[in-house]
Every structure is written in structure tokens, then in C-alpha cells.
Amino acid sequence: MSTVRVVCQQLAPCLGNAEHNRHLSGEAIRGAATLGAQVVVLPELMQSGYVFNDRQEAFDVSEALDGPTLSLWKTLASELNIIVVAGFCERLEDGQVANSAALIEPEGRLTVYRKAHLWDREKLIFTPGTEPPPVVETAVGRIAVMICYDLELPEWVRLPALAGADLLCAPVNWPDAPRPAGERPGEIVRVQANAAVNRMFIAACDRHGKERGVDWVGGSVIVDADGYPQAGAVSHQQKQVLVADLSLMQARDKTISAHNHVHQDRRPGLY
Amino acid sequence: MSTVRVVCQQLAPCLGNAEHNRHLSGEAIRGAATLGAQVVVLPELMQSGYVFNDRQEAFDVSEALDGPTLSLWKTLASELNIIVVAGFCERLEDGQVANSAALIEPEGRLTVYRKAHLWDREKLIFTPGTEPPPVVETAVGRIAVMICYDLELPEWVRLPALAGADLLCAPVNWPDAPRPAGERPGEIVRVQANAAVNRMFIAACDRHGKERGVDWVGGSVIVDADGYPQAGAVSHQQKQVLVADLSLMQARDKTISAHNHVHQDRRPGLY
Numbered sequence: 001m002s003t004v005r006v007v008c009q010q011l012a013p014c015l016g017n018a019e020h021n022r023h024l025s026g027e028a029i030r031g032a033a034t035l036g037a038q039v040v041v042l043p044e045l046m047q048s049g050y051v052f053n054d055r056q057e058a059f060d061v062s063e064a065l066d067g068p069t070l071s072l073w074k075t076l077a078s079e080l081n082i083i084v085v086a087g088f089c090e091r092l093e094d095g096q097v098a099n100s101a102a103l104i105e106p107e108g109r110l111t112v113y114r115k116a117h118l119w120d121r122e123k124l125i126f127t128p129g130t131e132p133p134p135v136v137e138t139a140v141g142r143i144a145v146m147i148c149y150d151l152e153l154p155e156w157v158r159l160p161a162l163a164g165a166d167l168l169c170a171p172v173n174w175p176d177a178p179r180p181a182g183e184r185p186g187e188i189v190r191v192q193a194n195a196a197v198n199r200m201f202i203a204a205c206d207r208h209g210k211e212r213g214v215d216w217v218g219g220s221v222i223v224d225a226d227g228y229p230q231a232g233a234v235s236h237q238q239k240q241v242l243v244a245d246l247s248l249m250q251a252r253d254k255t256i257s258a259h260n261h262v263h264q265d266r267r268p269g270l271y
Numbered sequence: 272m273s274t275v276r277v278v279c280q281q282l283a284p285c286l287g288n289a290e291h292n293r294h295l296s297g298e299a300i301r302g303a304a305t306l307g308a309q310v311v312v313l314p315e316l317m318q319s320g321y322v323f324n325d326r327q328e329a330f331d332v333s334e335a336l337d338g339p340t341l342s343l344w345k346t347l348a349s350e351l352n353i354i355v356v357a358g359f360c361e362r363l364e365d366g367q368v369a370n371s372a373a374l375i376e377p378e379g380r381l382t383v384y385r386k387a388h389l390w391d392r393e394k395l396i397f398t399p400g401t402e403p404p405p406v407v408e409t410a411v412g413r414i415a416v417m418i419c420y421d422l423e424l425p426e427w428v429r430l431p432a433l434a435g436a437d438l439l440c441a442p443v444n445w446p447d448a449p450r451p452a453g454e455r456p457g458e459i460v461r462v463q464a465n466a467a468v469n470r471m472f473i474a475a476c477d478r479h480g481k482e483r484g485v486d487w488v489g490g491s492v493i494v495d496a497d498g499y500p501q502a503g504a505v506s507h508q509q510k511q512v513l514v515a516d517l518s519l520m521q522a523r524d525k526t527i528s529a530h531n532h533v534h535q536d537r538r539p540g541l542y
Binding site (some may be wrong): 122149159189249259 | 392405420451464537542
């Protein structure tokens with residue numbers, strides 16, 4: 001069975017500096033292509049940084065879909081024949097902004113997802129999305145997109161899985177928090193569970209680089225359809241490049257025993 | 272904050288030998304009480320064993336709610352002032368059987384749950400339940416019950432959590448399967464995720480003792496409302512006794528940031 005090479009580029013966006021972040025993301029996409037990646041995932045709000053004081057500050061750095069960052073990503077996707085999934089601060093109408101992610105295919109198709117479940121002070125800044133995670137039939141398989149805290153809602157992860165996603169790409173910015181010694185960060189544990197109960201691959205790309213006092217798990221991870229990590233899955237608060245070759249077609253087989261199917265075993269009439 | 276002592280008794284039921292299993296479970300309940308437990312959890316199908324060839328074999332060892340095993344558990348719950356949660360093969364009408372669990376309080380109240388999501392050949396043997404997991408207001412907190420494969424359906428775990436459960440007690444029989452070296456068994460990972468996304472404690476009691484060629488994870492675990500293990504969480508294919516003192520009232524606080532609440536953040540209109 002042929003595999004798809006997926007790379008997560010755990011980077012440190014610089015708050016409010018879109019030009020710096022554009023350059024950084026461009027280099028990361030080129031680097032992934034050099035590694036042979038067919039899909040590259042970058043962090044949440046890669047284009048803008050994360051810890052905004054207020055909506056105006058986010059608006060000032062935000063970009064529309066024809067802005068310079070998405071334009072660069074489109075150019076590179078085409079030039080390098082690579083699928084790019086990355087987060088950006090999307091400029092909406094009336095001074096509003098969304099915490100969005102772009103999925104860009106080499107042919108130029110752009111799919112945008114707006115984060116529907118907002119974390120903490122994001123609620124004061126971003127307008128939440130109202131559309132389900134997209135599932136895009138790409139040249140390498142069906143790819144879905146969601147963002148960070150969305151992953152903590154198993155109902156939300158079910159939607160693209162039921163819609164047939166093989167690989168869920170999730171730009172994240174996981175704020176660091178205490179955990180018991182020796183324990184894998186809970187965010188990673190939830191990614192594993194989401195993958196296994198849906199038999200769907202998941203690539204979550206975290207960030208590093210303290211921002212206004214906030215540090216990050218640095219826990220980028222790529223898990224297989226059984227929920228076991230193929231790359232990453234530790235807290236590493238530095239730049240890191242995750243590479244995994246995934247047999248995405250395994251996600252089409254939802255059978256887990258002679259009589260069990262992770263989706264057909266659901267009893268929606270009871271939920 | 273006062274704590275509740277919960278004990279999981281990972282035992283080896285003997286297939287088809289209700290008398291042996293009754294004795295074994297009685298000793299385990301007494302042992303838990305000696306350890307100061309207020310709640311004791313025993314494995315799935317503790318009363319009967321698991322790997323039945325067919326429905327008739329299960330029927331032959333099954334018991335009604337006034338049978339000798341539940342009668343013993345009731346007597347011990349009252350005598351030892353302990354809450355007992357344990358699995359049994361329930362005799363239904365017309366030759367049918369259910370994979371059930373009893374929650375028995377010291378005052379004598381019996382709550383029965385019938386497994387709604389059946390694993391593998393269980394589908395050929397047991398009649399699935401059609402009622403949601405019960406949430407019982409006990410003297411030590413609100414306790415819910417479900418069984419084994421039910422835990423793999425996050426929608427199902429949501430129901431008792433939304434109904435206010437502090438602690439979910441889950442008798443399980445987790446069949447062993449290969450996993451990558453160094454990885455925690457996926458069943459435990461899913462328990463952790465279920466707990467964290469609901470801020471609900473979970474005590475899952477597995478079994479040991481190979482039965483007709485089937486071996487078990489032996490992965491009993493007690494996790495806190497953040498999803499981190501307080502006891503167990505390794506594959507130990509032997510008898511083991513897990514003890515944890517849980518601040519169950521922490522489950523009443525669903526807040527995970529200044530602006531986030533694990534249940535109020537759900538957007539059911541979108542699911």
C-alpha cells in the first residue's frame with residue numbers, strides 16, 4: 001500500500017509580525033518539500049502569532065484570503081507540488097477576525113476553516129466559525145481541517161470522520177500547563193483517542209516560542225488510525241520537524257473485530 | 272475537600288462457574304472494605320466469565336436480579352457499608368441474556384445497566400441494552416455505570432457526564448492486542464480522554480486469567496477529572512488491587528480556563 005509523507009513544522013511565530021512569519025512559513029514549506037512531504041502542517045495562527053491583547057491588535061495583523069501570506073502559500077504549494085495546511089488570522093467584515101486555517105492544494109484550490117470552539121480569551125477576539133470542518137478530496141486522500149481546542153470536542157471530530165476523512169490536519173497552539181511527572185501531555189492523549197475511535201489519522205502541529213509569558217506544550221504529533229504515535233508525542237519546547245509516512249487508505253477500513261465497525265456501532269437514536 | 276476511596280479488584284473469573292466467581296467476588300469486596308474502600312469495582316461478567324461459545328452457554332450460568340450472586344453482593348454492601356459495582360450475566364425472558372452491571376448501595380438499592388454497545392461475538396450472545404447509563408446519587412457522590420466497549424463511544428460517555436456524574440465506574444474485559452513497544456494500551460488512553468473532556472473521574476476494572484485462548488490487557492485504571500491516572504494504567508496480566516482517594520467534588524467544576532467550560536463549550540446545534 002502506498003504511503004503519504006506528512007510533515008509537521010513546529011515553529012515559533014512572532015506576534016504581530018506577519019512579514020517575519022511569512023518568511024518563516026515559506027522556509028518551512030520549502031524544507032518540508034525537500035524532505036519529500038506531500039502534506040505539510042504548520043501551527044495555528046502561524047501568520048500572526050497568538051497572544052493578542054484585544055481584537056484591534058488581531059485585526060491589524062489579519063489578512064484577507066487574497067493577502068500576501070496565503071498568496072505565498074499558494075505559490076509554494078503549486079511550485080513544490082505540496083499540500084499546505086496552516087493557521088492564519090483571517091480578516092472578516094466589520095472589523096471582525098477569525099482564527100482560521102487554510103488547506104491549499106497544488107492546483108490552487110483554497111479551503112478555509114474557521115475555528116468553531118474558541119479557547120479562553122480568544123472568545124474576546126475572534127468570531128467563531130459556524131461551518132463544520134471541511135473534508136477535501138485531495139490527490140493523496142481525504143483531508144479534514146480543524147484547530148486546537150476543536151479537538152477537545154469528540155462530537156466535532158466525529159463530523160469529518162463520518163464524512164470520510166482519512167487524515168485530519170490540526171494546526172494547534174497548546175498552552176503549557178502542569179501535569180504529573182512522566183505523563184504524556186493530555187492534549188496528545190486526546191488526539192490519540194480521537195484517532196482510534198474513528199480510525200482516522202491525525203497530524204497536530206503545535207508551536208514553540210514563549211509569547212507574552214505564555215509557553216507551549218511543543219507537543220506536535222502524528223498518530224495512526226489505531227491512535228498510536230508515528231512521530232512526535234513528547235513535549236519538546238523547541239523547533240522540531242516531524243516526518244511520518246502514513247498508509248492513509250487504512251482509514252477506509254473501520255473494522256476493529258469480526259463484528260465491529262467504529263462508525264456503524266454507533267447508536268445515534270440513543271444519543 | 273474530603274475524598275472517596277475507590278478500589279478496583281482486577282480478578283480472574285472462571286468461565287461458567289458462578290459458585291467459584293461468587294466466592295472470589297465476595298472475598299474481593301471484603302478485601303476492598305478492609306482497605307477502607309467506599310466504592311469497589313469488579314470486572315465485567317465477574318459472575319460468569321466471558322468467552323462463551325453461544326447464547327445457551329451464557330444462559331445456563333446467567334442469574335436473575337434475585338439470584339445468589341447479586342444477593343451476596345447486596346448482603347456485603349449492607350454489612351460492610353460499601354458501594355459495589357460489578358458485572359454479571361443477566362437472565363432475561365425468553366432465553367435471552369444481557370451483559371449487565373449492578374450498582375449496589377449499602378441501603379440495598381440496586382441499579383442495573385445493560386451494555387448497549389456489544390463487542391465482537393457478544394453480538395451473537397447478548398441482547399443489547401436500550402437505556403442510557405444510569406447516574407445514581409449515592410452517599411459519596413453521583414456514580415454512573417457503563418461497560419467496556421461502551422467506553423469507545425464518546426457520545427455515550429457524554430450522556431452520564433452531562434447528567435452530572437462525578438465518577439463513572441466501568442467493569443471491563445479488555446482483550447489483549449498488539450501495540451507499539453512502550454505505548455500505554457489504547458483502551459487506557461481512551462479512558463483518560465473520556466475523563467478529561469468531561470472533567471469526570473473514571474474507574475475501569477479489567478480482569479486477568481486467560482480464557483479459551485483469550486488473554487486480557489489487565490489494564491485496570493482509575494483516572495482523575497483531568498484524565499491523569501491515579502492508580503493502575505499499565506498492562507499487568509495478574510491479580511491487582513488499585514486504590515485511589517478521589518476528590519469527587521472536583522468533577523462539579525467544569526471550568527478549564529477563565530472562559531471555558533467543558534460542557535457549555537459544546538455547540539450541539541452544529542453536531
